[in-house]
Amino acid sequence: MKLQLLPSTFDPEGRASPEQRLSCYVIDDRVAIDAGSLGLAATDRQRDTVRDIIISHTHIDHVASLPIFIDDLFATLTEPVRIHATEEIIELLERDVFNWRVYPRFADLSNVRTRVMEYVPFRVGEPFGVAHLSVTAVPVNHVVPTVGMIVSDGRTTIAYGADTAETELFWQLVNSAPRLDALIIEASFPNSMGELAQVSKHLTPRSVGTELKKLEHESPDIFAVHLKPAYRDTLIAELDALGITRLQVMEPGREYKW
Ligand SMILES: [Zn+2]
Numbered sequence: 001m002k003l004q005l006l007p008s009t010f011d012p013e014g015r016a017s018p019e020q021r022l023s024c025y026v027i028d029d030r031v032a033i034d035a036g037s038l039g040l041a042a043t044d045r046q047r048d049t050v051r052d053i054i055i056s057h058t059h060i061d062h063v064a065s066l067p068i069f070i071d072d073l074f075a076t077l078t079e080p081v082r083i084h085a086t087e088e089i090i091e092l093l094e095r096d097v098f099n100w101r102v103y104p105r106f107a108d109l110s111n112v113r114t115r116v117m118e119y120v121p122f123r124v125g126e127p128f129g130v131a132h133l134s135v136t137a138v139p140v141n142h143v144v145p146t147v148g149m150i151v152s153d154g155r156t157t158i159a160y161g162a163d164t165a166e167t168e169l170f171w172q173l174v175n176s177a178p179r180l181d182a183l184i185i186e187a188s189f190p191n192s193m194g195e196l197a198q199v200s201k202h203l204t205p206r207s208v209g210t211e212l213k214k215l216e217h218e219s220p221d222i223f224a225v226h227l228k229p230a231y232r233d234t235l236i237a238e239l240d241a242l243g244i245t246r247l248q249v250m251e252p253g254r255e256y257k258w
């Protein structure tokens with residue numbers, strides 16, 4: 001399995017900037033989890049091959065360029081871009097994004113060959129297929145309806161916690177998987193901003209440390225993501241101080257393989 005956090009921005013030489021402002025994780029150039037930077041940073045190849053997108057929640061950093069991604073492909077699609085989400089999240093996308101005011105209702109539109117976008121609802125707690133992957137999602141603890149998930153290609157399994165504060169169901173799901181190769185966990189605010197993290201339902205490095213105590217798998221790669229750029233240096237130092245050997249900050253643009 002190949003996993004890439006798409007960059008949010010690029011430096012003048014075209015290199016991916018380390019700061020993460022948007023969330024989009026592409027698996028095997030085929031499936032995207034969230035679409036924050038998808039329409040801006042997908043490679044030409046990914047633009048040709050990503051046709052399934054799983055949405056964890058509707059916050060703008062997770063869906064910002066989803067309409068742009070589909071708009072760019074509008075004339076050339078030969079199959080719809082499939083949006084996998086809970087019914088609740090699909091309703092929010094229809095009401096707040098694809099509502100003809102913020103952007104056209106792509107689920108109602110076709111080019112000469114195909115409908116350009118299609119919703120594929122899933123139910124939490126029940127495995128579902130997405131391209132070559134099997135996915136199970138459960139609610140996590142965020143200020144809007146949000147799911148975390150485990151994703152497997154039959155050989156490699158990764159877990160994505162999305163945006164969340166302290167949570168239990170997600171860890172039960174992760175621990176129930178027969179194996180775990182990688183875990184993606186958010187660390188949004190530094191320890192000194194614990195109160196803000198609490199009200200906005202995010203984690204600090206301290207609460208990442210507490211959450212990781214719930215992980216029963218022996219030695220997955222652990223990636224911290226969603227570090228607010230303004231506090232990035234402090235967050236990296238506080239994550240380092242946890243002394244968890246396999247914990248690293250995920251680098252935008254880098255391809256991780258298992
Ligand atoms: Zn969020």
Ligand SMILES: [Zn+2]
Binds near residue numbers: 023226
């Ligand atoms: Zn977010």
